Amino acid sequence: MLRSVPSKSQILRYVKGLLITWKLRWRGVDCEGRVVVAGPAPRIWSKGSVKIGNRVLFRTTSRRTSIAVRGDARFEIGEKCFINDGVEIDVWKSVEIGPYCFIGNNTRIADTNYHEIDQGAGPRVDSISIGRNVWLASNVTVLPGVSIGDHSVVAACSVVTKSFPDRSLIAGIPARKIRDIEAADDYIRPG
Known part of the structure; x- marks a missing residue:
């Protein structure tokens, strides 16, 4: 079987990915494999635990992705996920994103509401869990305490305030x- 010779741009993308992976590891990020970046490297600010799966792709061609993990918080993203332009993830406790997920541009995921709503209640901080093969379309907001089941799809501009089971088509504000979405357990959404 003949193998094609990689182009110069393919080689440069590969080397860039290796360099970014090395830089992230040097900064304390646990990379299970190679990180792939189209555009500038994402901004990852971490005092907590960050784990990035193999071949996670960050596309930052028009606006960089920003991930902040505060204190002893934990952020984990599974293998072969796609993170689009301008995604903001703010972790105060725990955010877990399963493998094979698509996160659309300008999506915001925060496990805190930053300010108290009721007097004396303090800000809400609660873990977020996004399942396997989930697609969050563009401009989605995911709020504290939310769990989104495997194979689910969240429509553009939705604000997710509560949890949803596997294979759900989710839309609206809130x-x-x-x-329901029809998908086999081993289904991987084509990208």
Whole structure:
């Protein structure tokens, strides 16, 4: 079987990915494999634990992705996820994103609401869990305490305020379940 010779741009992308992976590891990020970046490297500010799966792709061609992990918080993203332009992830406790997820541009994921709503209650801080093969379309906001089940899809501009089971089509402000999605357990959404 003949193998094609990689182009110069493919080689440069590969080397860039290796350099960014090395830089992230040097800064204390646990990379399970190679990180792939199209554009400038994402901004990752961490005092807590950060784990990035193999071949996670960050596309930052128009606006850089920003990930902040504070104190002893934990952020984990599974293998072969795609993170689009301008995604902001703010972790005060725990955010976990499963493998094969698509995170659309300008999406915001924060496990805190930053300020108290009721007098004396303090800000809400609660873990976020996003399952396997989930697609968050552009401009989605995911709020504290949310769990999104495997194979689910969240429509553009939705604000997710509560948890949803596997295989849910979710949309709206606040988001609600529109219908069930048909997907086998081993299904991987093509990218």
